[in-house]
Amino acid sequence: MKNQTNRSKRIQDMAFLSMFTALIFLLAFTPLGLIDLPVIKATILHVPVILGSILLGPKKGVFLGAMFGLSSLIKNALMPSLSAFVFTPLIPVPGSDTGSPWALFVCFVPRMLVGVTPWLVYTLFRRLSRGRNPGMRVVSLALAAVVGALTNTALVMGSIGVLFAESYAAAQGIPVDALMGFILSIVAANGIPEAIVAAVVTPAVCVPLIHALKLDVRPCVANRAV
Known part of the structure; x- marks a missing residue:
């Protein structure tokens, strides 16, 4: 019976993982997910990653x-x-005449961390509240979503500022010494709306799923969450 339950959970997790993966690529290659701005692409692609982090654990x-x-x-x-x-x-x-391998760091590392930080925040707040307060669950989900969204925006732009300062400033037509202010303006213009969207969507999606699929204990038990 226990093996059957574990197998069912694995199948359930793989179904969610496949769904979130498909959603990421759907959003990426349609106008729904990436908003083209003159200097960068604002995105909501972090939302499926945040949902997967909370519902499936940090590895997934x-x-x-x-x-x-x-x-x-x-x-x-x-x-x-x-x-x-x-x-x-x-x-x-x-x-x-060539690209930089550091682009792979900017492209992947901050986004992979988006799969970790929401789970950490949600787990922390759920443990502090001992999982007994439904209102606290909504708050913890919203905070986890905000942290996940800001992880993406802040680390991507911070990495660009460290690894591509001169070339990025040249591409934008601004002096290097004005780059920090420029990056902070992008973080504010993109990061705040992205965080708000994530904070609204994440509880709206996660709360019904947590109830329906009986996932209440998963964020509090590390070996179940991964």
Whole structure:
């Protein structure tokens, strides 16, 4: 009976993982997921990663983050924007004939961490509340979503500022010493709306699923969550 239950949970997790992966690529390659702005692409692709992190645990969250990064790499290679060179080594860095391997870091590492930080925040708050307060669940889900969204925006833009400062400033036509203010303005303009969207969608999706699938204990038991 226990083996049958474990098998059912594995099948359930794989179904969710497949669904979230498909959703990431659907959003990435339709107008629904990536909003093209003059200097960067605002995104809601972090939302399926956040949902997967909370519902499936950090290991599967990291996988979904990697799929987010892969979709970004492919789209920036096929439909390059002004800043595409920071997301894919297939686009030459301004002033150079080749791309930079550091683009893989920018493209993948922050997105993979989006699969970890929401789970950590949700687990912490659920343990502090001992899982007894339904209102606290909604708050913890919203906070986890905000942290996940800001993980993406802040780490992506921070990595660009560290790894591509001169070339990114040149591509944007601004002095290097003005780059920090420029990056902070993007974090505010993109990160805050993205965090708000995630904070609204995540509880709306997760609360019914947690009840329906009886996932209440999963965030509090590490070996069940991964």
